[in-house]
Amino acid sequence: MSASLFSLREVSVRFGGLMALQNFSMDVAQGSIHALIGPNGAGKSTVFNCISRFYTPSAGDILFEGRSLLRLPAHAIATVGIARTFQNIELCRSLTVLENVLIGMATRIPGYFPFGPGRRRNAAEHAAIDAANALLARLGLLELRDVPAEALDFGGQKKLDLARALASRPRLLLLDEPAAGLRSLEIAALDALLVDLARNEGLTIVLVEHVMQLVMGVADRITVLNFGQKIAEGAPAEVRADPAVVEAYLGQDADA
Amino acid sequence: MLELVLQSVASGIVTGCVYALIALSVVIIYKSTDVINFAGGEIVMLGGYLGMMGLVYLQFPYTLVFVYAAACTFVVGAFFDRVVLTKVLGRAVPGQSILVAMVIATVGLSYVLKGSVRLFPYTEDVRRLPPFLSGEPVFFGTVVLQPQDFAIVGICTFLMLVLWAFFSLSMTGKALRATSQNPRAAALVGVPVRTMRMTVWGIASGLSAVAGILLSSKLTMSPDMGVIVILAFAAAAIGGFASLPGCIVGGIILGVIQNLVGLFVSSRAISVAPFLVIMLILALRPQGLFGGAVMAKKV
Amino acid sequence: MHGTPRLTRLLPLLALVLLGALLPLFVPQYYLYIGNMLMMYAVLALGLDLLLGWAGQFAFAHIAFFGVGAYGTVLLQSRLGLPFVVSMPLAALLAGLLGLLIAFPAARLRAVYLALATFAFAEGAQWLFNAWDTVTGGADGLRIKAPLLFGRALGDDLRAFPFIALILALVVAATMYLTTSRLGRALCAIRDSEHAAAASGIDVRMTKVIVFALSACYAGIAGGMLTTFQSFIHPESFGFAQVVLMLSMVVVGGLGSLAGTLVGVLALGLLPEVLRTTMRSLLIWQELVYGLILVLAMMYMPRGLWGTFVRGKAGRKTSR
Numbered sequence: 001m002s003a004s005l006f007s008l009r010e011v012s013v014r015f016g017g018l019m020a021l022q023n024f025s026m027d028v029a030q031g032s033i034h035a036l037i038g039p040n041g042a043g044k045s046t047v048f049n050c051i052s053r054f055y056t057p058s059a060g061d062i063l064f065e066g067r068s069l070l071r072l073p074a075h076a077i078a079t080v081g082i083a084r085t086f087q088n089i090e091l092c093r094s095l096t097v098l099e100n101v102l103i104g105m106a107t108r109i110p111g112y113f114p115f116g117p118g119r120r121r122n123a124a125e126h127a128a129i130d131a132a133n134a135l136l137a138r139l140g141l142l143e144l145r146d147v148p149a150e151a152l153d154f155g156g157q158k159k160l161d162l163a164r165a166l167a168s169r170p171r172l173l174l175l176d177e178p179a180a181g182l183r184s185l186e187i188a189a190l191d192a193l194l195v196d197l198a199r200n201e202g203l204t205i206v207l208v209e210h211v212m213q214l215v216m217g218v219a220d221r222i223t224v225l226n227f228g229q230k231i232a233e234g235a236p237a238e239v240r241a242d243p244a245v246v247e248a249y250l251g252q253d254a255d256a
Numbered sequence: 257m258l259e260l261v262l263q264s265v266a267s268g269i270v271t272g273c274v275y276a277l278i279a280l281s282v283v284i285i286y287k288s289t290d291v292i293n294f295a296g297g298e299i300v301m302l303g304g305y306l307g308m309m310g311l312v313y314l315q316f317p318y319t320l321v322f323v324y325a326a327a328c329t330f331v332v333g334a335f336f337d338r339v340v341l342t343k344v345l346g347r348a349v350p351g352q353s354i355l356v357a358m359v360i361a362t363v364g365l366s367y368v369l370k371g372s373v374r375l376f377p378y379t380e381d382v383r384r385l386p387p388f389l390s391g392e393p394v395f396f397g398t399v400v401l402q403p404q405d406f407a408i409v410g411i412c413t414f415l416m417l418v419l420w421a422f423f424s425l426s427m428t429g430k431a432l433r434a435t436s437q438n439p440r441a442a443a444l445v446g447v448p449v450r451t452m453r454m455t456v457w458g459i460a461s462g463l464s465a466v467a468g469i470l471l472s473s474k475l476t477m478s479p480d481m482g483v484i485v486i487l488a489f490a491a492a493a494i495g496g497f498a499s500l501p502g503c504i505v506g507g508i509i510l511g512v513i514q515n516l517v518g519l520f521v522s523s524r525a526i527s528v529a530p531f532l533v534i535m536l537i538l539a540l541r542p543q544g545l546f547g548g549a550v551m552a553k554k555v
Numbered sequence: 556m557h558g559t560p561r562l563t564r565l566l567p568l569l570a571l572v573l574l575g576a577l578l579p580l581f582v583p584q585y586y587l588y589i590g591n592m593l594m595m596y597a598v599l600a601l602g603l604d605l606l607l608g609w610a611g612q613f614a615f616a617h618i619a620f621f622g623v624g625a626y627g628t629v630l631l632q633s634r635l636g637l638p639f640v641v642s643m644p645l646a647a648l649l650a651g652l653l654g655l656l657i658a659f660p661a662a663r664l665r666a667v668y669l670a671l672a673t674f675a676f677a678e679g680a681q682w683l684f685n686a687w688d689t690v691t692g693g694a695d696g697l698r699i700k701a702p703l704l705f706g707r708a709l710g711d712d713l714r715a716f717p718f719i720a721l722i723l724a725l726v727v728a729a730t731m732y733l734t735t736s737r738l739g740r741a742l743c744a745i746r747d748s749e750h751a752a753a754a755s756g757i758d759v760r761m762t763k764v765i766v767f768a769l770s771a772c773y774a775g776i777a778g779g780m781l782t783t784f785q786s787f788i789h790p791e792s793f794g795f796a797q798v799v800l801m802l803s804m805v806v807v808g809g810l811g812s813l814a815g816t817l818v819g820v821l822a823l824g825l826l827p828e829v830l831r832t833t834m835r836s837l838l839i840w841q842e843l844v845y846g847l848i849l850v851l852a853m854m855y856m857p858r859g860l861w862g863t864f865v866r867g868k869a870g871r872k873t874s875r
Contacts, residue, residue, distance in 0.1 A: 052754055078756030092747035095740070103744045107756035112738035168756060292667045343854045353611050353746075355666050357853045360806055363799055364849030371843025486678065489671055524686055531679035538672040539660040
């Protein structure tokens with residue numbers, strides 16, 4: 001049994017009078033793919049936004065590799081090894097595909113001003129560009145590297161969001177609805193990529209998702225949220241059969 | 257000394273009502289569109305000059321003058337939103353905040369209005385509008401108030417009540433509130449969002465026009481009097497830019513502070529007071545006195 | 556966007572410095588004055604573009620730092636006896652420090668609140684320039700004694716021109732370096748998506764603070780430039796009207812683009828001259844024309860003159 005890399009302990013989040021999350025706990029094992037599902041508004045993105053430190057929980061703690069994340073500012077999350085994609089595909093639209101990936105590498109190229117003469121000054125930059133190209137090639141975006149991000153099609157933009165997240169060589173990857181809007185073929189490719197990343201590179205992945213095709217395909221473990229509370233957790237087969245889950249969510253979902 | 261303070265407070269409440277009215281128009285636009293209207297003061301100025309036109313040249317009765325000025329500025333505001341801002345919104349450029357473009361457009365509007373008014377003859381000559389209510393000053397102990405002061409407070413209160421009734425009770429008003437809280441949901445249920453925005457701009461402009469006429473009865477008019485908008489911004493900031501009652505309280509507080517500063521510090525310091533108020537509030541408590549805890553924006 | 560500025564891109568700057576030295580020999584004083592004003596505005600506009608176009612931060616406070624640079628340069632010479640060579644950079648540094656101070660609370664504010672707070676700051680600063688008349692000369696203005704640069708007096712347009720050209724060249728070179736550095740890329744990231752930037756490990760707040768301070772330095776330098784060819788500074792020069800002018804230059808020229816900003820400065824800096832020759836009562840129309848330009852630019856040319864007519868190619872020179 002792999003050790004728990006990452007856990008949320010009794011996390012509660014309130015917005016004004018609304019409890020977005022209530023005493024939510026979840027443990028994620030190293031090298032596993034863990035899915036977080038639930039109807040719209042269940043609080044899934046809230047979980048991610050707490051981890052990213054955009055929101056601060058009113059109660060509870062979030063631990064990564066034994067350390068509490070709640071003491072860290074938002075920009076330190078990437079430094080400790082956590083990366084994420086966004087439901088709304090937050091890209092730097094005016095920058096090129098390559099530049100977006102280089103943004104993702106901000107933690108690997110510290111500092112703003114490269115000093116020093118000519119070639120040496122850009123050594124770190126050149127290394128970063130090579131790494132970025134390799135990543136783009138892996139995701140099939142290499143030919144588009146100089147295209148502005150805004151010009152990509154939806155699927156391309158989603159891939160770029162993922163590339164940006166992977167660029168920081170994270171140990172924990174948070175994916176916010178990675179399959180939303182993708183066609184069947186693209187979902188299959190994503191499925192293969194995620195499995196490859198987890199099994200062969202030991203990357204721990206947590207994904208928030210509605211598309212059951214992907215969830216059932218890749219997840220080792222599924223947690224189900226409804227109205228900010230955990231209603232079920234376990235292996236895919238167990239969760240699928242759980243009546244509470246069926247009632248709350250899967251029964252209404254068209255592509256279950 | 258006490259008499260002076262009481263007088264300051266009383267006069268402050270009167271001018272504060274006008275600031276509150278202007279602040280209301282700034283805030284209803286902000287709540288609906290997230291845009292701070294930097295032309296707010298110039299619309300006030302335009303209202304004042306339209307009032308002058310109505311009273312002096314067209315010889316309208318005073319009550320009609322209010323309606324006339326409000327109607328004209330309603331059209332100006334609605335036109336600006338429908339023609340300019342809609343176009344600007346449609347031209348969103350990645351890598352440029354659309355709000356930047358819209359705010360710059362309002363700055364442009366302020367200059368267009370100022371420049372246009374200047375084109376007319378005699379607008380530079382210093383003038384003041386006759387009061388709506390004239391007569392003998394009224395004494396409350398040592399505090400002196402002019403009949404016009406009562407007119408100002410009365411008209412402002414009336415308009416605020418009408419506004420409250422409109423937003424709470426009428427269908428259009430409720431639709432407007434829905435649009436400001438969640439434009440996409442509003443559009444989905446069939447609220448014509450563009451028309452709503454235009455209406456908000458129109459109403460805001462109309463309110464500013466009335467404020468302009470009231471203000472012009474107390475202060476001398478000039479095409480540059482739009483700088484008064486800073487006071488409205490300060491009043492709105494005190495109210496947290498979010499709540500309409502907050503504007504009213506903010507306006508009154510500001511009017512009183514202004515007079516007290518003039519009394520205790522110097523008349524020179526009066527003009528810097530609103531700047532300090534704004535900076536302090538935004539630095540220390542951006543939600544003002546009335547906003548709740550600052551809500552995180554949904555990611 | 557990454558990489559060192561090619562040496563070829565620095566050639567125009569060399570040309571600028573040469574022109575700066577040679578033009579005063581041939582060109583009438585009045586045109587030199589226009590040139591000086593345009594070059595000073597260029598420095599101002601470049602600093603504003605850094606903040607508004609590259610970092611996406613809406614800040615009106617620029618004009619206040621311009622004033623600090625101008626008054627600072629003069630007062631450090633007249634009150635503390637420091638030579639011009641020291642007082643101008645020192646005043647620019649002071650402006651930068653002030654920008655740094657403002658930046659910390661400002662970086663927390665959302666877009667429109669930031670516009671409001673910095674607007675209030677700028678107005679407050681102008682009030683201070685007026686009110687603190689024992690130091691600044693108040694509304695009567697401050698007389699400037701011709702600054703001495705290595706023994707040569709710089710007090711008029713002719714003599715100041717080469718110096719101003721040199722400063723502009725240095726500022727443009729610095730801007731090229733900044734915008735092609737990782738700071739430039741981080742600014743774009745913040746501008747386009749603060750969330751993506753933060754999630755990627757960019758310290759959004761500190762980066763904004765740095766840009767604020769840098770932008771304020773630019774304004775401070777421009778203030779120092781002003782004192783070399785004017786004999787008087789008035790608080791009127793540091794008001795909202797100037798903010799609107801700078802904003803127009805940057806926006807009409809093209810946000811986030813060095814060349815665009817320079818084009819904007821040229822277009823809007825020369826506009827009053829054009830109006831003067833074609834219309835008699837300049838002042839009456841000036842406001843209306845500026846207002847219309849701003850409104851129409853936002854409606855039809857949001858990318859500015861540069862972005863609309865000279866769209867970036869594969870080897871892009873702009874940030875978008």
